[in-house]
Amino acid sequence: MTTNQKNNGKIIAIIAMMFLFAMIAFVTNLAAPFGLIWGNQYSWAGMMGNMMNFLAYLFMGVPAGTMLVKIGYKKTALTAMAVGFVGLFIQYLSSIIGADTALFSVGGQEVYLNLIIYLLGAFICGFCVCMLNTVVNPMLNLLGGGGNKGNQLIQTGGTLNSLAATLTPLFVGVLIGSVTDKTAMSDVTPLLFIAMAVFAVSFIIISAIAIPEPHLAKKGEPQEKFEHSPLAFRHTLLGVIAIFLYVGIEVGIPAQLNFFMADTSARGAGILINGAAIGGAIVAIYWLLMLVGRFLSSLISGKISTRTQLIAVSSVAIVLTLIAIFTPKTVGFNVPSFVYDPVQKTSEILENAGIPVAEAEAFVNNPTEEFLTQNAAVLAEAKMTPESVMKSLETPKVPLSALFLVLCGLCTSVMWGGIFNLAVEGLGKYTAKASGIFMMMVVGGGVMPFIQNMLSGSFGYLASYWLVIAMLAYLLYYGLIGCKNVNTDIPTE
Structure with a gap:
C-alpha cells in the first residue's frame, strides 16, 4: 500500500470516528425525548429507556476495556456498531409489534409487549455506546499520531458529540410536536432509520481500513501485576462516586426539564400547544451551552486549575438550580423566534x-x-x-426557571473532565483499570434521572431538582476536599 493510500485510509477512518462520536450523543439522547411518548402511556416509564441505556454501562464498562486488549480497537468498534444497529432495530420493532399484547400490570395498569421490546433495544444500545466511548477517544488519538494532533481530533470529535446532543431533542421535538395519547414510536422511526444507516455505513468503512493496535495483547507477553485496586486510593473511590452522580446531573437536568415543558396538565409549564417541540428547542440550548462551556474551558485550562474550575461550576450550578426551584412558574418570558418560531411551526403542522x-x-x-x-x-x-x-400561532411563554436550568449546561460541560483528571491523579499503572471503573459508573445517568422522575411524580417537576442540588453539593465537596490524594504511600510504577 502506498503512502497516499495509507493517508487516504486514515482520513476516511477519522471521518468515520467523528460520525461515531456524534452517534454516541445521538443514540444516548434519543432516550429522554422518546420517554415523552412512553411516559404519556405509562406515568412511571418516562425515564425507563434512559435508565436501561445507562444500566448497560454497569455490565459493559470493564469488559469493553478488556476487549481493547484482547481483540483491538478495530474489532471492538465493529462489534459496537453491529450491536448498536441491532439495538436500534429492536427499538424500531417496538413501533410495529406488541401494542396489543398485555404481559402484566403495574399499579393496576397493563404493561404491553411493545414497551418491553423498546426497553430491550435501549439496553442493547447502551452496550453499543459504552463500547464506542471506550474506543473512540483513544482511536482518534492514535489516528492523529498522539500529541497535539491527536488531542485536536479528540476535541473536534467532542464538539460533534455536543452538536449531536444539541440537535437530537430538536429533531425529535419536530417529529412529535404535541404529545397526545395517540403519539407513538412510529412517529419518530425516521430517526431510527437514519441512525441505523450511519452505523451500517461506518461499519463498512471501518472494516475496510487498517487501524494501528499498539495495546493489543501479544501472545507470550507477561501480564502486568497489580498489588492493589484503583479503589484503594481514596480520591479515586470518591471520584468514582462523583462520576456516578455527575452523569445523573448532566442527564437529569435537561430530561426533567423536557418533561416539564411538554406536560400540558396543571403540573407542567403551562404550554398547551406544541409543548414537546418547544421543550426540545429549549433543551437543545442546554446541550449547546455544554459545547460553549467545553470550548471556554479549553481556553482557560492553562491558567486555571481543574480543581478550581470544578469548585466554581459546582457552586454556580447550585445557585442556578436553587433560583429555578424558587422562581414561580407563572413568571416567564416569551420564547425568541430564533429558538422557536410559532408561525413557521404552525405552517409545518398545517402542511403535514x-x-x-x-x-x-x-x-x-x-x-x-x-x-x-x-x-x-x-x-x-x-x-x-x-x-x-x-x-x-401565539408566541409561547416559558417559565423563567427553565432559563436558569438551561444555564446549568455551562457548568456541567466541564465536570466530567475535571472529575476524571482529579480522580486519576497519581495512579500510574492503575489508571487504565480506573478508567474501566469510571465507564461502569456512567450507569448513574440512568439511575439518578429515574429516581428524579419518581420524585417529580410525587412532589412536582421543580421540586425534584432538590436531588440535583444534593448531587452538586457532593461534587463541590469532592473539589474542595475529596480530590486530595492521601495514599501516596502506594507504589504506582
Whole structure:
C-alpha cells in the first residue's frame, strides 16, 4: 500500500470516528425525548429507556476495556456498531409489534409487549455506546499520531458529540410536536432509520481500513501485576462516586426539564400547544451551552486549575438550580423566534395535515375564521381544532426557571473532565483499570434521572431538582476536599 493510500485510509477512518462520536450523543439522547411518548402511556416509564441505556454501562464498562486488549480497537468498534444497529432495530420493532399484547400490570395498569421490546433495544444500545466511548477517544488519538494532533481530533470529535446532543431533542421535538395519547414510536422511526444507516455505513468503512493496535495483547507477553485496586486510593473511590452522580446531573437536568415543558396538565409549564417541540428547542440550548462551556474551558485550562474550575461550576450550578426551584412558574418570558418560531411551526403542522403549502402560508400570514371553517374536516382528521391552530400561532411563554436550568449546561460541560483528571491523579499503572471503573459508573445517568422522575411524580417537576442540588453539593465537596490524594504511600510504577 502506498503512502497516499495509507493517508487516504486514515482520513476516511477519522471521518468515520467523528460520525461515531456524534452517534454516541445521538443514540444516548434519543432516550429522554422518546420517554415523552412512553411516559404519556405509562406515568412511571418516562425515564425507563434512559435508565436501561445507562444500566448497560454497569455490565459493559470493564469488559469493553478488556476487549481493547484482547481483540483491538478495530474489532471492538465493529462489534459496537453491529450491536448498536441491532439495538436500534429492536427499538424500531417496538413501533410495529406488541401494542396489543398485555404481559402484566403495574399499579393496576397493563404493561404491553411493545414497551418491553423498546426497553430491550435501549439496553442493547447502551452496550453499543459504552463500547464506542471506550474506543473512540483513544482511536482518534492514535489516528492523529498522539500529541497535539491527536488531542485536536479528540476535541473536534467532542464538539460533534455536543452538536449531536444539541440537535437530537430538536429533531425529535419536530417529529412529535404535541404529545397526545395517540403519539407513538412510529412517529419518530425516521430517526431510527437514519441512525441505523450511519452505523451500517461506518461499519463498512471501518472494516475496510487498517487501524494501528499498539495495546493489543501479544501472545507470550507477561501480564502486568497489580498489588492493589484503583479503589484503594481514596480520591479515586470518591471520584468514582462523583462520576456516578455527575452523569445523573448532566442527564437529569435537561430530561426533567423536557418533561416539564411538554406536560400540558396543571403540573407542567403551562404550554398547551406544541409543548414537546418547544421543550426540545429549549433543551437543545442546554446541550449547546455544554459545547460553549467545553470550548471556554479549553481556553482557560492553562491558567486555571481543574480543581478550581470544578469548585466554581459546582457552586454556580447550585445557585442556578436553587433560583429555578424558587422562581414561580407563572413568571416567564416569551420564547425568541430564533429558538422557536410559532408561525413557521404552525405552517409545518398545517402542511403535514394535508393542506397545500400556499394555503398554509397564506393563513399564517393572515389568519381567518373562513380558512378554519373550510378545512375543519382536514384539521379534525389530524386531531386539531380551530382553537388549537389559532393558539399555535401565539408566541409561547416559558417559565423563567427553565432559563436558569438551561444555564446549568455551562457548568456541567466541564465536570466530567475535571472529575476524571482529579480522580486519576497519581495512579500510574492503575489508571487504565480506573478508567474501566469510571465507564461502569456512567450507569448513574440512568439511575439518578429515574429516581428524579419518581420524585417529580410525587412532589412536582421543580421540586425534584432538590436531588440535583444534593448531587452538586457532593461534587463541590469532592473539589474542595475529596480530590486530595492521601495514599501516596502506594507504589504506582
